[in-house]
Amino acid sequence: MSEPKGRGGAWTEERLRRGKASSQGAPEASEHGEKALLAPGGTTPPYPPEASPWLLKTRGLAKVYRSDGVAVEAVRGVDIEVGIGEFVAIMGPSGSGKSTLLHVVGGLEPASRGQIWLRGQRVDQLSTAGWALLRRRHIGFVFQFFNLLSNMTVADNIELPALLAGATVRQARKRREELLAELGLTEKASAAPARLSGGEQQRVALARALANEPSLLLADEPTGNLDSTNTRDVLRLLRRTHDNGQAILLVTHDARVASLADRVISLFDGMVADDAPVVRLPRPVNGLRDVLELKG
Ligand SMILES: Nc1ncnc2c1ncn2[C@@H]1O[C@H](COP(=O)(O)OP(=O)(O)OP(=O)(O)O)[C@@H](O)[C@H]1O
Ligand SMILES: [Mg+2]
Numbered sequence: 001m002s003e004p005k006g007r008g009g010a011w012t013e014e015r016l017r018r019g020k021a022s023s024q025g026a027p028e029a030s031e032h033g034e035k036a037l038l039a040p041g042g043t044t045p046p047y048p049p050e051a052s053p054w055l056l057k058t059r060g061l062a063k064v065y066r067s068d069g070v071a072v073e074a075v076r077g078v079d080i081e082v083g084i085g086e087f088v089a090i091m092g093p094s095g096s097g098k099s100t101l102l103h104v105v106g107g108l109e110p111a112s113r114g115q116i117w118l119r120g121q122r123v124d125q126l127s128t129a130g131w132a133l134l135r136r137r138h139i140g141f142v143f144q145f146f147n148l149l150s151n152m153t154v155a156d157n158i159e160l161p162a163l164l165a166g167a168t169v170r171q172a173r174k175r176r177e178e179l180l181a182e183l184g185l186t187e188k189a190s191a192a193p194a195r196l197s198g199g200e201q202q203r204v205a206l207a208r209a210l211a212n213e214p215s216l217l218l219a220d221e222p223t224g225n226l227d228s229t230n231t232r233d234v235l236r237l238l239r240r241t242h243d244n245g246q247a248i249l250l251v252t253h254d255a256r257v258a259s260l261a262d263r264v265i266s267l268f269d270g271m272v273a274d275d276a277p278v279v280r281l282p283r284p285v286n287g288l289r290d291v292l293e294l295k296g
Contacts, residue, residue, distance in 0.1 A: 054117065055216055055247045056082040056105060061114035062270075063100050074100040076270035077114070082216070085245040087238075089258040089278075092267035098251040099144055099220050101267065105249070106141050106218045107131030118216070136165050140209030142219035144251075146201045148193040154204050155180070155189040161211040172211070179207035183233055198225040206234060210241060217241060219250040223257055235260060 063075040075097045082088050090098050103109040105116055107126065116124040118138070126134065135141065140161075148157050158179055162172035180186045183203040193201055202225050209217060222238075223231045231254075239260060242248055250257070258264050259278060266274040 053083065054081045055084045055086070055119060056080070056249065057117040058105060059115045061101070061104060061116065062112050063097075063104050063109060064112040065100075074270055075104060078267075078270075078272055080265060080272065080275070082247050082249050084215070085242070085247055086263065087242045087248040087261045088250070089261035089264045090249065090251045090267060091253065091258055091264055092273070096267040097270040098267055100270075102141075102218050102220050102249065102251060106139055107135060108141070136161065136212070138215050140212065140214035140217045140219075142202075142205045142209045142217070142222045144220040144224065146193075146205045148201055148204055148208070150193055153190050153192060154185060154196070157193065157204055158207045158211055161208060165212050167212075175211055176207075179210060182237055183207055184230070199227065199230050202226060203230065203234065206237065210237070213244070213246065215246060217246060217248045217250070219248065221251050221253065223252065223254055231256070 058078055058080050061075060061078040061080075062073065065072045065074055078097075078101060080088075080101075090101065092098055100109070104111050107123065108131075111124050114124070115122060118134070123131070123134065149160070152160070155176055159172045159176045162175055163169070167175070177186075180189055183206065185200065185203055185207065188196060188200060188204075193204065196204065202222060206219065206222050209219065219238075223234050226234060235257065238248060238250070238257075242260070248261075250261070252258055259280075261278055263275065263277050265272055
């Protein structure tokens, strides 16, 4: 497994260097408890020096759903890492556990077994309220089926996370306007989500997830319903998010989206089948697009 190589600028490099040096012999579990982990300033450097070089790490993560006496093991012993500022894509066939994995690492579903560390702290045993606070401050989530608040306008859906995290009305509004413009949604600001197309709702869901500039964006097929123009807008925003030093763990079936990532993890039957860096070949002079090559 390679070391994380976030592109978040000098502070990220410094953080990684110090993290590596200080992680030797450091205990795996939290020494600081829920309080330290939930401290504000998710993307504000520097992180505490004892933090792990990995933003997210799982070991032996498993999720078993039980319904009508039948157990479905959707995720079966997954070990993954996402570095600070790293962009990791998850690919795999339908039913391989991609959404389940994302929900579990985002604390939306409890793990059945295994451990999760975020910013060097054990989080798999956080309370529901602890997870909610953690997500508000550090994690943006784009659901596969959007989950927008239907009784609020598009603008309010985007603004709400920033307000909940303590931004002033002016700050929240400014961020909202930027995101609406970037995703071509300004004219839909006062609409109810139900009046939007699937692709428009998907872009609102991405804007909402990015409202707080989370240190980790978890996105479940954020281009699944988009045409090529809208996919381009979303890809541009994802690239900007990555360049800003924010880490992304993103599920996709689209090779164009995966080609933006630093690494692709392939899931099969609830397990990691492959985990390989994306190698970008130099752009040929005849203008052909980048070639995506996965190195084993
Ligand atoms: N709430 C649930 N209760 C019971 N089984 C579930 C539940 N959610 C998912 N599963 C099962 O877990 C397995 C993994 O589902 P998951 O939604 O994670 O797959 P996926 O890789 O995201 O698929 P897709 O590409 O179709 O979105 C599937 O067999 C699914 O039927
Ligand atoms: Mg899914």
